[in-house]
Amino acid sequence: METITAEDYIKRIYSIERHSNFASTSSIAKALEVSDASANDMMKRLSEQGYVKYIPRKGVQLTKKGKIIALKIVRRHRLWEMFLVKFLGYSWDEIHNEAERLEHVTSESLEARIDKALNFPTVDPHGDPIPTANGELIETEYQLLNDCEKGSAGIISRVSDKSPEVLQYLKNIGLGLQTKLKIVDKISFDGSIIVKANKQIIPLSPKLAQCIFIQPVTA
Amino acid sequence: METITAEDYIKRIYSIERHSNFASTSSIAKALEVSDASANDMMKRLSEQGYVKYIPRKGVQLTKKGKIIALKIVRRHRLWEMFLVKFLGYSWDEIHNEAERLEHVTSESLEARIDKALNFPTVDPHGDPIPTANGELIETEYQLLNDCEKGSAGIISRVSDKSPEVLQYLKNIGLGLQTKLKIVDKISFDGSIIVKANKQIIPLSPKLAQCIFIQPVTA
DNA sequence: ATATAGATTTAGACTAACCTAAAAAATAAT
DNA sequence: ATTATTTTTTAGGTTAGTCTAAATCTATAT
Ligand SMILES: [Mn+2]
Ligand SMILES: [Mn+2]
Ligand SMILES: [Mn+2]
Ligand SMILES: [Mn+2]
Numbered sequence: 001m002e003t004i005t006a007e008d009y010i011k012r013i014y015s016i017e018r019h020s021n022f023a024s025t026s027s028i029a030k031a032l033e034v035s036d037a038s039a040n041d042m043m044k045r046l047s048e049q050g051y052v053k054y055i056p057r058k059g060v061q062l063t064k065k066g067k068i069i070a071l072k073i074v075r076r077h078r079l080w081e082m083f084l085v086k087f088l089g090y091s092w093d094e095i096h097n098e099a100e101r102l103e104h105v106t107s108e109s110l111e112a113r114i115d116k117a118l119n120f121p122t123v124d125p126h127g128d129p130i131p132t133a134n135g136e137l138i139e140t141e142y143q144l145l146n147d148c149e150k151g152s153a154g155i156i157s158r159v160s161d162k163s164p165e166v167l168q169y170l171k172n173i174g175l176g177l178q179t180k181l182k183i184v185d186k187i188s189f190d191g192s193i194i195v196k197a198n199k200q201i202i203p204l205s206p207k208l209a210q211c212i213f214i215q216p217v218t219a
Numbered sequence: 220m221e222t223i224t225a226e227d228y229i230k231r232i233y234s235i236e237r238h239s240n241f242a243s244t245s246s247i248a249k250a251l252e253v254s255d256a257s258a259n260d261m262m263k264r265l266s267e268q269g270y271v272k273y274i275p276r277k278g279v280q281l282t283k284k285g286k287i288i289a290l291k292i293v294r295r296h297r298l299w300e301m302f303l304v305k306f307l308g309y310s311w312d313e314i315h316n317e318a319e320r321l322e323h324v325t326s327e328s329l330e331a332r333i334d335k336a337l338n339f340p341t342v343d344p345h346g347d348p349i350p351t352a353n354g355e356l357i358e359t360e361y362q363l364l365n366d367c368e369k370g371s372a373g374i375i376s377r378v379s380d381k382s383p384e385v386l387q388y389l390k391n392i393g394l395g396l397q398t399k400l401k402i403v404d405k406i407s408f409d410g411s412i413i414v415k416a417n418k419q420i421i422p423l424s425p426k427l428a429q430c431i432f433i434q435p436v437t438a
Numbered sequence: 439a440t441a442t443a444g445a446t447t448t449a450g451a452c453t454a455a456c457c458t459a460a461a462a463a464a465t466a467a468t
Numbered sequence: 469a470t471t472a473t474t475t476t477t478t479a480g481g482t483t484a485g486t487c488t489a490a491a492t493c494t495a496t497a498t
């Protein structure tokens with residue numbers, strides 16, 4: 001049985017691996033805000049317990065066993081996020097930390113009931129895909145808003161859930177999942193993107209646009 | 220900040236105190252299924268942290284600080300139980316263990332939202348009172364079914380939540396909260412209680428009847 | 439090729455929980 | 469009033485998780 005702490009490590013390794021193949025001690029430590037020594041300790045423990053393959057001085061890779069846990073926790077996290085929004089009226093900027101704790105105290109039965117109550121959702125409130133009960137995850141690759149061309153149109157399909165501030169700001173200016181927008185201009189000297197959405201002209205800083213992922217539409 | 224373990228100790232001390240004034244080391248140990256030595260350790264820790272007054276060789280008593288935590292956790296436990304029943308279709312015999320974990324990962328905000336979603340319930344699915352947000356608990360003293368007289372009538376108002384088996388059995392024979400019943404007979408040689416409920420004659424063992432609390436009605 | 443910087447690991451220590459086995463104190467029984 | 473039993477506490481040990489400081493290894497730069 002995994003402890004709450006171990007589950008969070010495993011989940012983080014999973015997300016680091018998606019970019020880097022190997023998850024280094026220091027990247028894990030930084031992501032979880034613990035010392036390198038602590039992360040190193042945990043890698044030894046997780047390796048002994050078969051959750052990761054630990055290659056000293058290189059980093060770790062999740063084993064099949066580790067990946068199963070990671071996807072389980074990600075699934076529960078995203079189901080909870082959806083549940084908090086749909087059943088308790090939370091907005092998308094308030095749910096991450098709640099889900100970060102709830103994900104660790106969720107039985108198979110509770111997971112299944114939440115899934116059913118939500119009518120088996122495929123994405124969470126940030127547009128991130130929810131792994132299926134048997135651990136399959138279909139990642140759709142959307143286009144970064146920054147990379148969209150002037151004149152093109154698209155639908156907001158995923159938003160980075162890293163920063164509550166960004167999410168709150170987007171909510172305030174009326175941008176959310178499924179919002180349709182058109183890129184009316186791209187300012188070359190500072191990288192700003194000017195979009196039209198909800199019949200409004202909205203300027204977005206490059207840092208903000210970096211948080212928004214688009215499904216292009218031809219319209 | 221309290222750990223999950225400490226919260227469970229505090230909650231248990233609270234419930235023991237309701238009968239015994241002092242909670243002895245061994246009573247706590249037995250209730251939480253840990254060794255006496257472990258419980259003794261924890262009493263020292265809780266006492267240092269001001270949650271209990273520890274009188275060596277006698278036992279502990281919750282301080283005001285401890286009582287506040289106890290009631291907070293009890294509140295969250297019972298709100299979650301109600302929520303699981305009302306929003307996720309759980310039955311009253313399946314909810315205790317889920318709530319036992321969820322109670323520890325519930326923020327003020329989540330607690331408030333659940334409370335609101337349930338329209339501010341005053342009792343949980345077992346008829347136990349839910350402490351208010353500011354820590355008030357109104358205990359209604361019901362009559363034990365065993366103590367009801369032959370010929371008297373009443374409404375099931377509280378059921379012991381100690382055993383899921385009992386709860387499941389009661390569900391199966393059609394007895395639940397608010398069920399109206401009449402004591403048609405009391406068998407002296409084994410202590411059985413024969414009741415009439417839902418137009419059926421139902422015999423209840425003394426052990427079972429001990430789990431049922433009645434609000435008498437004159438009818 | 440060697441020095442320096444950066445990342446990783448080890449060493450040693452701490453806290454919260456837990457355990458078993460033994461000691462000490464309080465109760466109950468003779 | 470002793471003795472026996474039960475309860476409580478202490479002593480000593482374990483595991484998970486954390487830390488800082490020191491050591492070691494790797495990669496980069498001159
Ligand atoms: Mn988490
Ligand atoms: Mn999310
Ligand atoms: Mn609990
Ligand atoms: Mn209950």
